[in-house]
Amino acid sequence: MALDDTSTWDGVTLRSSYNSWVLEGRDRLADAAKYGDWPTVFDVLERHGDWINGTRVGGISGYTPLHQAAWHGAPTDVVLRLIDLGAWRTVRTAKGERAVDIAERRGHRHLLEPLTPVIRHQIPAGTLAAIQHHFHGVIRERVNDLVTEHQLRLPELRPLTEQQNPSCWFPVPGMYGGFRYQLQREELIVESWMRVVGGSGQRHVVTEHGARLVDEGFV
Numbered sequence: 001m002a003l004d005d006t007s008t009w010d011g012v013t014l015r016s017s018y019n020s021w022v023l024e025g026r027d028r029l030a031d032a033a034k035y036g037d038w039p040t041v042f043d044v045l046e047r048h049g050d051w052i053n054g055t056r057v058g059g060i061s062g063y064t065p066l067h068q069a070a071w072h073g074a075p076t077d078v079v080l081r082l083i084d085l086g087a088w089r090t091v092r093t094a095k096g097e098r099a100v101d102i103a104e105r106r107g108h109r110h111l112l113e114p115l116t117p118v119i120r121h122q123i124p125a126g127t128l129a130a131i132q133h134h135f136h137g138v139i140r141e142r143v144n145d146l147v148t149e150h151q152l153r154l155p156e157l158r159p160l161t162e163q164q165n166p167s168c169w170f171p172v173p174g175m176y177g178g179f180r181y182q183l184q185r186e187e188l189i190v191e192s193w194m195r196v197v198g199g200s201g202q203r204h205v206v207t208e209h210g211a212r213l214v215d216e217g218f219v
Helices: 020-034 038-047 065-072 076-084 099-105 109-115 125-149 158-162
Strands: 167-172 177-184 187-194 201-207 210-218
Touching: 020 038, 020 065, 038 065, 065 076, 065 099, 065 109, 076 109, 099 109, 125 167, 125 177, 125 187, 125 201, 125 210, 158 167, 158 177
Parallel strands: none
Antiparallel strands: 167 177, 177 187, 187 201, 201 210
16 A cells, blocks of 8 residues: 555644644635635645645535535536546535535536546445444544544545545544555555654554454554
């Protein structure tokens, strides 16, 4: 699992968890998407591609740039470019809406086809929910204090089902590292480590039946 090949799960909800330059950039991206300023959106994403599925830090709507494009009824080429950059079509807002749901609600019929999720890895919903539950258990066992301190939004696994390479990186503030996870059929392979602590690595295999530690002590 090469980190460069993975997407990033945006789990930080507190503005105090970021330094000022990150907040400035994230706010610029969120503002541009909110007002349909697509040249600025793509300018920011060109330098910070891992923000493609990010929401406004401290916001309540849970809108990513793709959700905003759906709300505005943006040109199809804008939506396709966001998707090419890695925007997830399965991710939901705070109200539980996908981008396609927003486009349909607002009558932007030209976006229904491009925004409809393409599922590349078919996993029963109950199985995926059980794997996600046990994955969250691994995270809490490892860094529960940081999850609470930073009010982290733990990763959802639905986006993995639409990715060509079903893998993702979940950075954890204060951990100096995080969790890298990859879907392999109906198993989730999870690697976690703290960069400042040598030999802190752990590898878990997570299934619908639970999680098991299969390796530890690596860098």
